[in-house]
Amino acid sequence: MNRKTLSQWLPLAVFALVLFTPLRTPVLGFLQRGLLATGLWKADAPAQPASSAEPTPIVATGGAAYPHNLPLVTLDGKHANLSDLKGKVVFVNLWASWCPPCVAEMPGIHALYQKMDPKKVAFVMLSLDENPAKAQAMLKRQGYTFPVYFPAGPLAPPFDSNSIPSTVILAPDGQVAARHDGMAEYDTPEFKAALEKLAR
Numbered sequence: 387m388n389r390k391t392l393s394q395w396l397p398l399a400v401f402a403l404v405l406f407t408p409l410r411t412p413v414l415g416f417l418q419r420g421l422l423a424t425g426l427w428k429a430d431a432p433a434q435p436a437s438s439a440e441p442t443p444i445v446a447t448g449g450a451a452y453p454h455n456l457p458l459v460t461l462d463g464k465h466a467n468l469s470d471l472k473g474k475v476v477f478v479n480l481w482a483s484w485c486p487p488c489v490a491e492m493p494g495i496h497a498l499y500q501k502m503d504p505k506k507v508a509f510v511m512l513s514l515d516e517n518p519a520k521a522q523a524m525l526k527r528q529g530y531t532f533p534v535y536f537p538a539g540p541l542a543p544p545f546d547s548n549s550i551p552s553t554v555i556l557a558p559d560g561q562v563a564a565r566h567d568g569m570a571e572y573d574t575p576e577f578k579a580a581l582e583k584l585a586r
Contacts, residue, residue: 452560456545457538458510461522466535469560471508475585476556477572478510480547483524487569488551492530494573499532501578506585509533514550557584 456468468476479495481488499509511534515521518536525534540546544554544562553572555564563584 454542454545454556454560456542458512458535459538461518461525461534465538468510471510471556472560473558474506474508475558475563475581476508476510477581478512478545478554478556480512480514480541480545480550480552482514482550483520484515485550489524491551491569491571492528494571496528496530496532497573498578501573502581503585507581510535512537512545555581555584 452469452472454468458466458468460466468478477495477498481492483489495509495511502509509532511530511532513521513534513536515536521534521536544565545552547567549567551569552567553565553570554562557563
C-alpha cells in the first residue's frame with residue numbers, strides 16, 4: 387500500500403475504529419465536553435406548549451384537531467400516520483444509516499426510549515434511507531428496539547429539514563415544543579424530566 391492510498395483510507399479507518407468499538411464512549415464523552423460550551427451537542431429541553439392566550443408555535447390548518455398528517459410505513463410494511471399518536475408527546479428523529487452523526491447519537495436516543503413511559507411518550511425514528519433493507523440491517527446489528535418508520539410521502543413542515551439528524555418534539559396536541567437540527571445528546575436527566583413534564 388503506497389502513501390497516497392494510506393492517507394485516503396486512514397481517516398475512514400480511524401472513524402470506524404471510534405464508532406464501532408468500545409472507544410466510542412470515551413471519544414464521544416471528550417467531544418461532548420468540548421461541544422457543550424458551543425451549544426452544538428446538548429439538545430434544548432422541550433417547553434410547555436403555549437397557552438390559548440398566546441400564539442401557538444404551529445397553526446393548525448383546515449381546522450384539524452391534530453396539525454400533522456404525516457403518512458408513515460413501519461419496518462414490516464404496515465401503514466400508519468403521525469396523527470395516530472395524538473395525546474402523547476412524540477419524539478420524531480430524522481436519520482439515515484449512511485449518516486455518521488445520526489448513527490452516533492442513536493445509542494443515547496435508544497437509552498432515553500427505554501426510560502420513557504410508552505403510554506405518554508412515543509418515539510418515531512423516521513429513516514430517510516432509500517433502501518429500507520440497509521436501515522433494517524443497521525438496526526438489527528445494533529440491537530435497537532425503538533419504533534422505526536419510513537415516510538410514505540413528502541415531508542411537510544416542521545419535518546422538512548435540510549440536514550440530518552433532525553429532531554422535533556411534539557406536545558400531546560401536536561404543536562411543536564422543541565426542534566434541534568444536528569447531533570445531540572438526548573439521554574440526560576434534564577431532557578427526560580422535560581419530556582415527562584410535557585406529557586402531563
